[in-house]
Amino acid sequence: MTITIALDIGGTHMRVAAFPESEKKPTFHKRIRTYTNGETSIDRLINLILEAIPPGERVDAVGIAVPGPVDPEKGIILTAPNLPEWEGVPIPQRIESEIGAPAFLGNDANLAALGEWRYGAGRGHHDLLYFTISTGIGGGVISNDRLLLGAHGLAAELGHVTILPDGPLCGCGQRGHLEALASGTGIAAYVAEQLASGRSSSLIGKPETKDISQAAKNGDELANEAFQRAGHYLGLGVANYLMIFNPSIVIFGGGVTQVGDLLFDPMRETLNKSVLSKHYLQGLVITTAELGDNTGLYGALALARDSILSNPKL
Amino acid sequence: MTITIALDIGGTHMRVAAFPESEKKPTFHKRIRTYTNGETSIDRLINLILEAIPPGERVDAVGIAVPGPVDPEKGIILTAPNLPEWEGVPIPQRIESEIGAPAFLGNDANLAALGEWRYGAGRGHHDLLYFTISTGIGGGVISNDRLLLGAHGLAAELGHVTILPDGPLCGCGQRGHLEALASGTGIAAYVAEQLASGRSSSLIGKPETKDISQAAKNGDELANEAFQRAGHYLGLGVANYLMIFNPSIVIFGGGVTQVGDLLFDPMRETLNKSVLSKHYLQGLVITTAELGDNTGLYGALALARDSILSNPKL
Numbered sequence: 001m002t003i004t005i006a007l008d009i010g011g012t013h014m015r016v017a018a019f020p021e022s023e024k025k026p027t028f029h030k031r032i033r034t035y036t037n038g039e040t041s042i043d044r045l046i047n048l049i050l051e052a053i054p055p056g057e058r059v060d061a062v063g064i065a066v067p068g069p070v071d072p073e074k075g076i077i078l079t080a081p082n083l084p085e086w087e088g089v090p091i092p093q094r095i096e097s098e099i100g101a102p103a104f105l106g107n108d109a110n111l112a113a114l115g116e117w118r119y120g121a122g123r124g125h126h127d128l129l130y131f132t133i134s135t136g137i138g139g140g141v142i143s144n145d146r147l148l149l150g151a152h153g154l155a156a157e158l159g160h161v162t163i164l165p166d167g168p169l170c171g172c173g174q175r176g177h178l179e180a181l182a183s184g185t186g187i188a189a190y191v192a193e194q195l196a197s198g199r200s201s202s203l204i205g206k207p208e209t210k211d212i213s214q215a216a217k218n219g220d221e222l223a224n225e226a227f228q229r230a231g232h233y234l235g236l237g238v239a240n241y242l243m244i245f246n247p248s249i250v251i252f253g254g255g256v257t258q259v260g261d262l263l264f265d266p267m268r269e270t271l272n273k274s275v276l277s278k279h280y281l282q283g284l285v286i287t288t289a290e291l292g293d294n295t296g297l298y299g300a301l302a303l304a305r306d307s308i309l310s311n312p313k314l
Numbered sequence: 315m316t317i318t319i320a321l322d323i324g325g326t327h328m329r330v331a332a333f334p335e336s337e338k339k340p341t342f343h344k345r346i347r348t349y350t351n352g353e354t355s356i357d358r359l360i361n362l363i364l365e366a367i368p369p370g371e372r373v374d375a376v377g378i379a380v381p382g383p384v385d386p387e388k389g390i391i392l393t394a395p396n397l398p399e400w401e402g403v404p405i406p407q408r409i410e411s412e413i414g415a416p417a418f419l420g421n422d423a424n425l426a427a428l429g430e431w432r433y434g435a436g437r438g439h440h441d442l443l444y445f446t447i448s449t450g451i452g453g454g455v456i457s458n459d460r461l462l463l464g465a466h467g468l469a470a471e472l473g474h475v476t477i478l479p480d481g482p483l484c485g486c487g488q489r490g491h492l493e494a495l496a497s498g499t500g501i502a503a504y505v506a507e508q509l510a511s512g513r514s515s516s517l518i519g520k521p522e523t524k525d526i527s528q529a530a531k532n533g534d535e536l537a538n539e540a541f542q543r544a545g546h547y548l549g550l551g552v553a554n555y556l557m558i559f560n561p562s563i564v565i566f567g568g569g570v571t572q573v574g575d576l577l578f579d580p581m582r583e584t585l586n587k588s589v590l591s592k593h594y595l596q597g598l599v600i601t602t603a604e605l606g607d608n609t610g611l612y613g614a615l616a617l618a619r620d621s622i623l624s625n626p627k628l
Contacts, residue, residue, distance in 0.1 A: 079591065127464050127469075148457060151561055151562035152596070157590055165547075236479060274488060276471055
């Protein structure tokens, strides 16, 4: 039996799964801390892959979702604030020399889009947008049955577009990005700023997104306004992307989307008012990710399987 | 000899050209008014095609660039303010029954991108953005060697994205779109509004874009500011598109771009400050269209040739 190895790497944890050929259910699945004393995280990655391979089995490919932009030709992570020791390191070559199978890197938000398209909520669609809304906003696009990568693999930075010129500061250093307006960090920054300016609320200091969500459900006016505002800007952003990509499905993942209608009601309201014509909304599916925490892992699986299909010599 | 017929249809003129197989130089080229007394514009289109076919030649396909969004599956124009009698009419079927060759419709801005990619400034690139800036702003995208169309052919409305929430009114009825900020109409509207509010300038009343351009070259402060402002917002918009598509080339066409650095200097200044990382600018070509008024015609040619290649039964 041939197996495919998929990994999802984060700044705190890394996960591996082993999938028998053509199967969607893994035979092995493990999650470990990315960093520990005494071992480099790249060594830990290699050992984790070795542990996932059943004795005597052949590995056809390894797919890896990483938290940063990837140069797909060189197989390196360009920048990874959470994984500084991985930046610029040719991880696939290292894996290939240790495991004897080809390895492929992809940006985790892009691969989440690929995973949801192949194995999750986006099955059967040809044009798909995926947004992950947590501390930041990431995205991935399937256009005409292919993952959008761009000339150097840097496309689909859907959170880093200017929605409000001179708006609030984004984690990237620019102002008014969708991420600065509608991510968990953006929502929390808005509430903190309003509290600091003397707004009355059941919240105090610098509350986290989950506290703001709870306060909103308890009727706190500022907390509700914070989600209303984030949803409004998210709707403006999504409307832009409908005009740009004309997708048939938009999928939302990430922790912040668990607040549900608190964010999605104002998003839909702005979206419906902001499209160029009703044609963009006809038959459009707006939904949440099906694969939960496994979107990146399934995207890595799809990447590995696609890569060996498109490189039959491997 | 087999020939391909290409047409570019506008609200005031329509043009036809006949291209021998595999050739880029037409053997016939004619431009007529779209409307006249006594004939419908669709009848004029059919007669123009018939006139373009040399006696005894076989036509393999007809490609048509039209000024409005197209449903590529149904082969109809969805909305065309300048060609109301074409809306919803199955033009390709009519042509096929009269000419005996398959016909294919495409949105003119999309086809301009296709034309510049195949025959113009974008040759050899795999990821290309094309903007046409005239009274409006249209666009087209080549992503991974394919024209971006979306689920219903409505993608790449690059001028109709919100850049400045609650900004100036766009021709489409929305506010703050790139088109409302950086098109000729947007520039003229800004100057007219500033003049109405009492700004001093060599311009008076409601000047046209070409007068504003002339005034700017003569040192008029308001006129210069108008292009500075348009270029700034264009730079914000293009920066967004770099993060979304990561192209290797951006091509500008359309009458307003003839003002040159008056628009492009502030655009580049904002663009350089607004990208997420320097990687987006590495090796990026920013240039103007090579095919001039013929971009749509060459796009229609490329559409016709591609369509018969991908439908070998034809």
